[in-house]
Amino acid sequence: MSDKWPKIRPETVAPLRDGRPDMYNYQPTRFVSLEEAKARGWKHFWTGAVCVTGHRAARYVANSSICVDCQRVEKGLVPVYGKGVPELEEARRRNYTQKNTAPAGPAQPSTAEKKFLEKYAELKDFTLAAEALGRTESEFLAILSWNTTFREAVNRLEESMGIARTQQVTDEFDWTDDKQRVFLITYANTADVKQALRSVGATNVQFHKELSANSDFQRGFDDAHQIARSVFDHAASASAVKGDAKMLGRIAANLFPEKFGENLKMDLNVKQNLTLDQAHAQLSTILSRFNRQGLLAAADTADESVIEAEYQLVESGRDHETDPDPEPASENPGSDPNSDLVSGSD
Secondary structure, X not given: OOOOOOOOOHHHOOOEEOOEXXXXXXXXXXXXXXXXXXXXXXXXXXXXXXXXXXXXOOEEOOOOOOEHHHHHHHOOOOOOOOOOOHHHHHHHHHHHHHXXXXXXXXXXXXXXXXXXXXXXXXXXXXXXXXXXXXXXXXXXXXXXXXXXXXXXXXXXXXXXXXXXXXXOOOOOOOOOHHHHHHHHHHHHHHOOHHHHHHHHOXXXXXXXXXXXHOHHHHHHHHHHHHXXXXXXXXXXXXXXXOOOOHHHHHHHHHHOHHHHOOOOXXXXXXXXXXXXXXXXXXXXXXXXXXXXXXXXXXXXXXXXOOOOOOOOOOOOOOOOOOOOOXXXXXXOOOOOOOOOOOOOOO
């Protein structure tokens, strides 16, 4: 502590919380400048300056534009430093509500689907409406097969206008050589079967029927799948560099077990909220590793079967802080009673 800010008893400023004056729940006994609060490592400062809603309340060191009483009002708590200016407070609450709590409303068809609905209402013919937009009937039938919002919109339109549509979504599809080529190229480039199906206007049922009946198409799909694996590999690596490695790691482990599977290291000291499937996967990985290292005693398993274990996820008992903190909170996970299960390197 510099000479400018000599050591004091912080409890003389306000009751303590986490060793610091709690200016969120109590009004301090004196003004505290931003410079002093930073030097002493405190969370709040108070100069009596008025915020945009008229509160003369403490503010956050991490973000001096955030007022403590504004935060309390948004959480339904009573302001500590006064009521502020009613006109400003009401305007702020109204603006906040419009921006953050407005109902999203029901899902709407996309722009392309709305254009189709307009043409369908005009021409009263499903095929002609698709062709008028430069697309095929099969493409919109494919969208109907999986898009609930679009299907309901088409049903409402047909009911309101008395349109009797005879087109049905069936397992029949004209898989021409050109459509097969477009599908395979799209899938190889995107690693996305759904996007490839939409490129030719086919459904999943039509695709799998053709795949099982056409051996040439099956071989072409297998070749495209190998390229799609490489596309996914590159995408996973790029996303991992950007920091989104957790979910991609799980997907990659399923698609590329030889590359992303058991080579992934696991730290048992990291506390996680695991689903039952995640717990099973981690337990299987640990047992497999022990077995390779000869740590498991040999046992005759001819008449034994794996017993399904039941996992219970225990909620943390730590109280949540009522004061919203714009600063990134650092946690010390502490010691883990299971930390001695694995020692040394692999």
